Amino acid sequence: MPETRADYRLLRDMPTRWFDNDIYGHLNNTVHYQLFDTAVNAHLVETGVLDPHTGDTVFLVVESGCRYFAPLSFPEVVTAGLRVAHLGRSSVRYEIGLFGGEADTAAAEGFFVHVNVDRQTRKKAPIPDAARDVLEALR
Structure with missing residues (x-):
């Protein structure tokens, strides 16, 4: 069963784009991964713990996955729910839920390891x- 908005620590609205839809009229599966990446990295940049241009360290994705429950499509606004499932010494596993419009249950759920x-x-x-503190707040 898909999870609900309340299951995530942070929610971020993300507009869809015209070219996100595929020939079947819904978001192409690759767009879900772009939304995951944007939700995570935007939070890290906005909280000042990631400088993708000049920081001494950077986060690299080493694993990801997604389960699909319902279609999403342009011009819908998607809300990404974000939480941290595991925080290690040098790695972090995020879990992300994607919610269409006002839906309370996720249309897709994924994970991604930095x-x-x-x-x-x-x-x-x-x-x-400093990054650990920001990530810990998402647990």
């Missing part, structure tokens, strides 16, 4: 305390 790495060497690096 690993914090040194920008130059791409080797694992501990998640900094």
